[in-house]
Amino acid sequence: MHRCSFGTRLTAVFTALAFLGALLGPAPARAAGKLKIMTATTDLAALAEEVGGEKIEAESIARGYQDPHFVDAKPSFLLKLKRADLLIVVGLELEIGWLPPLITQSTNPKIQVGAPGYFDASRFAKILEIPTGQVTRAEGDVHPLGNPHYWLDPENGLRIAKGIADKLTEMRPEDAVYFAQRYADFEQRLKQAVERWLAEVKPYAGRKIVTYHRSWPNFAEHFHLNVVGYVEPRPGIPPSPQHTVELMQLMKRESVKVIVVEPYFDLKTPNAIARETGAQVLVLPPSVGGEKEITDYFKLFDYDISKLKQAFDATH
C-alpha cells in the first residue's frame, strides 16, 4: 500500500509547488536602478549605451569577433537574460539558430517575443537585399526578410538609437529628458562623424571590392563602394574550387584589388585568391569589439574606414 500512493502523493507535491510558485509572484521591480539591457550583438549594446548612458547596463550575448549566425546557447546567458529588463535583437532571422531557446528558457516574461521588453532593431532600419519572388535554399542560407547586417549603415545606427531612446523613455519616463539629451548628442556627433567618413572615402568612391560573406551591403551603399563578388558561392556555403576560379577571373577582369574578410572566416581561400590576383586580403570587423580598440560604434567605422583606405592606397 505504501508504494501505491506514491504517484498520487507526487502529483500533490507538484501541484503544491506550482501553487507556491504562483503565490510567490514575480520579483518586485527594482526601483530607479539601472535598466539591464541584453543585446544579441555588440553593436546594439554600443548603440544602447550611447543613448542610455549611466542609466543602463548593456551586455551583448555574441562577441564582436564571433559569427552572429552561430552562437552557442550557453546556459550562462540564461542567468543574464533572466535579469534583463530589455532584450534588443538584430532580427531578420539572424539569431534564429540560437536565440529562441534562450528566450524561452530564460523564464523572464519581460523579454519574451512580443512582450514590451523585446525590441527588434530591424523594425527601425533600412533593410537591403529583401528577396523577391521564390526563395529557396538553392541560394544558400538566405534571409527571407532581408540582409540582417544593416547596422553597418550609420544612418541605420541613428534610426535604431532613436528607437532605443523612445523605448527607454517608455520604460523610464522620469529619465525622458536625459535620454532625449543623450540621443541629441549622439545624433550630432554621428552626423559630424559621417561627414568626416564620407570625406575620407570620397577619393575611393566606386572602388570595387570582394567580400567573403554578404555582410557589407549597407556599408558599401553608404560609403559608395562596389561589391562585385563574394568568396562564398552562396551565403553560408563554404567556397568551392569552381566558384573560386570564377571569382579570380572576375577579379582580374574587373581589377578588384581588395578582399574583405570578416574576422571569423578562414583566410586560406581568400589568401589563395589574393596570391593569384595580386589583391590584398583585409580582415575587417563588422561589429564593435571585433578588435580590441573598437570599443564603440564610432570606432567601428573609424577602424574599418582607415583600414580600407590603407588597403586601397596600397593596391592602387
Add this chain to the structure above:
Amino acid sequence: MKKVVMVSAILFLCCALRAQESPAGQASGGNSSAVSVQETRMRTLEQQVRTLAAEVAVLRGELKAVRDAKSAEPASDPRILLTSAHVEPGMLPANPSSIPASAPPDPAPGAPQMAQTQTYGGATSNAKLLNPDISLIGDFIGTAGRNNVSPSRSLELHESEVGMQAIIDPYARADAFISFGETGVNVEEAYVTFTSLPAGLLMKVGKMRADFGKVNTIHNHALPYIDRPLATNNLVGGEDGIDDAGISITRFLPAPKNWFMEGTAQVFRGDSSTVYAANRREDLSVVGHLRGYRDLSESTNLDLGISYSRGHSNLGFDFGPNFLTNLYGADATLRWKPLRRAIYKNFLFRTELFWSARDQLSPVNIFQTQHAFGMYSSAEYRVNRRWTVGGRFDRSGHATNASLTDTGFSGILTYWPSEFSQIRGQYRFGHLAVANPGDFSLANEFLFQFLFVMGAHGAHPF
C-alpha cells in the same frame, strides 16, 4: 454664383470668337503673302500628323510584341490553371512546341482570371503569416555487415520528422515533432511551454522526451552518431527512451559563483517504451534532473548532470503493483569551441553513466532486483567547416539480466554539404552477449546516413 458662371462663359466665348476672327481679319486685309503663310502652316501640320501616325504605328508594334511575349504560353490554351487546380492528364497540351508563339492574345477574358489568381494567392500568403514554423527532417539509414543479435535493415527511411513550432499567445509557445517511421506514425514530442510563470518557473505540458541525462533528450537527427549508445538500448528504453505524456517544471537554482544550476522535476503517465508501463492510473513515473554548468573560459565549458527516474516495470499488474524500476544517471560534457573559428574547429567530449535497478521475477518466480550498469563515452572533433570525426565507446549490462554485458565501439565520420544536409558514415563493432553468460556474438557493421532538413531553420540544441 450662377451669374458669375454665366459672365465667365460669355467672356470666354467672346475671347474665343475674337481669337478666331483675328487671323481672318488679318487675311481679309492681306494678300498673296498671307496665302503662302497659310500653306506653310498646313504643310507643317501635315508633317506633324505624319510623324504622329508613324509614332502610333511604332507604339502599336511594341504593344503587340509585349502582349505576345506575355501571353505566348497561357494564351495558347483558353483554360488557365490556378495554382490550386488539380492537373488532370490531358489538360496540358500534348506537344508544347505546337503552341503558336504569336497566337493573337485575348486580354479581355485573361485579365479577370489573372486577377482572381492573384487575389487567391494574396489571401493565402496573408493566412500563412500565422502558420507555425514547419520543418521536415528526413533520416535515411543504410547498414551493411554482420550483426546476429540486433540486425537492422539494409536500407530504410528511418524516420521523417515533421516539426511545428509557434508562439501560442503572450504566455506560451508550443513545439510538436511528429515522426513518420517505417512502421507508423509517432508523436515524438508535442508540448506547450509556459514562459511567463511567476517565481522563475518554466512549465512544459504534453508529451516530451524526459530530462534524464543527455542522450535521452536528443532527437535522432541531432545525435552525433547514427545509432544510440548500447546503454540507451539496454537500460533506458531504446530509441524512444523515456518519452511520455506528463508535466515538467524547471527552475534555476541558487548556485556558487560562476556556476549555473538548474533543477527539473517531471511527472509522467508511466508508459515509456520498454522501461515503464502504467497498469493503473496511479502508476505514474517521475524524473528528476539537476544540472550544473560552468564556463571554464570563453571557449571551454563544463556541463554536469545527475538524474533519477522511477516507474513501474512492464511485468503487468498480474504480478502485483510493486515491480518498480529505478534509474540513476550521471553525465558530463566538456566543450571547446574557439569563438573566432567556431564554424571550423570544435571539440566535444561526453560521458554518461547509467544504473538500473529493476524489480522482476527470477526464472524460478522469486522476486528479485537486477542491478545493471551501463555507460558510454564519446568524442567529436570538427576538423574543418565540412568534416567532423568522432568515436564512441559503449559498455552496458542488460536491464533484465545484469550478468549479460555488451561492449562496443564506433568510429564516425560526418560530412556537411551545408547547414541543412549531412552525410555520415559509422563503423560499429560490438561484442554482444547472448542468452547465456559467457556466450557472445561479434558484430561488425558499417552504417551510413543521409539527413536533410527542409523548412524553418530550427535552433541548434546545446
